Amino acid sequence: MNFTQRLHLLTALLLVFSIAGKSQKSFTAQEKSAECEKIKAACLHAWKGYKKYAPGFDALKPISKTGHNWYGTSFLMTPVDAFDTFYLLGLTNEANEAKEMVISSLNFNVDAEVQLFEVNIRLLGGLLSSYELSQDRRLLELAKNLGTRLLPAFNSPTGMPYRFVNLKTGKTRDPLSNPAEIGTYLLEFGKLTGLTGDSTFYRVAKQAAFEVFKRRSDIDLVGTTIDVNTGEWKNTESQIGARIDSYYEYLFKAWLLFGDTDCKQAWEIHNKAIKKYLLTEVPSGCYFTRVDMKSGKETHSLYGALDAFYAGILALSGDSATARKIQKGNFYMWKKFHPEPEEFNFRTGRVTDPSYALRPENIESCFYLYRATKDQAYLWMGQQMINDILTKCKTEAGFSQVKNVKTLELSDSMESFFLAETLKYAYLLFAPEEVVDLGKIVFNTEAHPLRMTSDK
Numbered sequence: 001m002n003f004t005q006r007l008h009l010l011t012a013l014l015l016v017f018s019i020a021g022k023s024q025k026s027f028t029a030q031e032k033s034a035e036c037e038k039i040k041a042a043c044l045h046a047w048k049g050y051k052k053y054a055p056g057f058d059a060l061k062p063i064s065k066t067g068h069n070w071y072g073t074s075f076l077m078t079p080v081d082a083f084d085t086f087y088l089l090g091l092t093n094e095a096n097e098a099k100e101m102v103i104s105s106l107n108f109n110v111d112a113e114v115q116l117f118e119v120n121i122r123l124l125g126g127l128l129s130s131y132e133l134s135q136d137r138r139l140l141e142l143a144k145n146l147g148t149r150l151l152p153a154f155n156s157p158t159g160m161p162y163r164f165v166n167l168k169t170g171k172t173r174d175p176l177s178n179p180a181e182i183g184t185y186l187l188e189f190g191k192l193t194g195l196t197g198d199s200t201f202y203r204v205a206k207q208a209a210f211e212v213f214k215r216r217s218d219i220d221l222v223g224t225t226i227d228v229n230t231g232e233w234k235n236t237e238s239q240i241g242a243r244i245d246s247y248y249e250y251l252f253k254a255w256l257l258f259g260d261t262d263c264k265q266a267w268e269i270h271n272k273a274i275k276k277y278l279l280t281e282v283p284s285g286c287y288f289t290r291v292d293m294k295s296g297k298e299t300h301s302l303y304g305a306l307d308a309f310y311a312g313i314l315a316l317s318g319d320s321a322t323a324r325k326i327q328k329g330n331f332y333m334w335k336k337f338h339p340e341p342e343e344f345n346f347r348t349g350r351v352t353d354p355s356y357a358l359r360p361e362n363i364e365s366c367f368y369l370y371r372a373t374k375d376q377a378y379l380w381m382g383q384q385m386i387n388d389i390l391t392k393c394k395t396e397a398g399f400s401q402v403k404n405v406k407t408l409e410l411s412d413s414m415e416s417f418f419l420a421e422t423l424k425y426a427y428l429l430f431a432p433e434e435v436v437d438l439g440k441i442v443f444n445t446e447a448h449p450l451r452m453t454s455d456k
């Protein structure tokens, strides 16, 4: 064992002892409620900043105190993404303000090329959950309008969607895509089918996801880049994070939400392969490594903030034993750098991308693990992560992403998922379970709650 490995082992042991010690102590109802209040205050601070400095924009730039639009024109990403968080947190005024902005100004009849994946998970997902929570039919009309404008993206020779589509003309571009940007429509499009009676939505979404599935390797893994025109893999590296993550997530969740057994079987096949070829145990915890999809041989031992979500999926699926091991690695990654980096080498400890984008996945996994096990350790972990975010990322106008977790230099961006996901999961970790019944709703990958239509 060399010096770096010994140092790693020592840090990991210290971490385990500190969490094990704290996990003896249970959070009281009062302490949990104090955590909830802290998170509500953070939500209000972020929303106040958005309203003051970036009203009507997609997102707030919290350092320059201006607004930012993704596609030249605004699609109100922040209010759409934030509505259901406000609703669940009981912030009724803020929920009404967000809804009012959306109803009065959101318009999709715009000559703008949008990225299908992002618009689907944030806007379509947000509108659908907002409709289900508020029962305001204008939100459903907007969702249907948007869903219809996204359909031309699926007109490729394989049925796998192009990455970009023009909302007005239906013109598409960018055939080099990836499993996440191809397979992350099952929940929103399926819900739209359920609510409108138009089967087209779920049909195209399911075909797209299964075009990826049928191109899996002999060892049941998928790669990172695929050409939607030819169906050929262009990058055969398999991993669990960026560009693949929510493809797996949606196969499992489409089973939960709609009871689709094809999706369940596909997820089980992938999950078995993921656990066999990617799951790697080192002294500091378990991580998912990167391998070649055909040989299963390791390509890079990299892991990061996005990969952390899978512990939550496993906990939700009933495999808490594996989820616990992964969360040990997730928390190690957080504590070693606090906040966690976008990517690091879990064998050497070297950081390969030092940014922290205010991402939710690590806290999200604490939430699912706490719900599944009731182990206080996950509350302690979540509390430390939340405290780091609220102290290190807070600015006068809102919360900022971190450019470098070592220097804590901030960058001028507060993505809408901070309100949609990070603060929502943080709150739900400490809130009474009745706020969200996981037997009745399924969160899309942007944490928008959708009502189950199966009894799974």
Ligand code: DMJ
Pocket (backbone or CB within 6 Å): 121, 245, 246, 306, 359, 360, 361, 417, 421, 445, 446
């Ligand atoms: C979100 O937009 C979604 O969770 C997506 O699946 C991954 N990236 C961000 C959050 O990190």
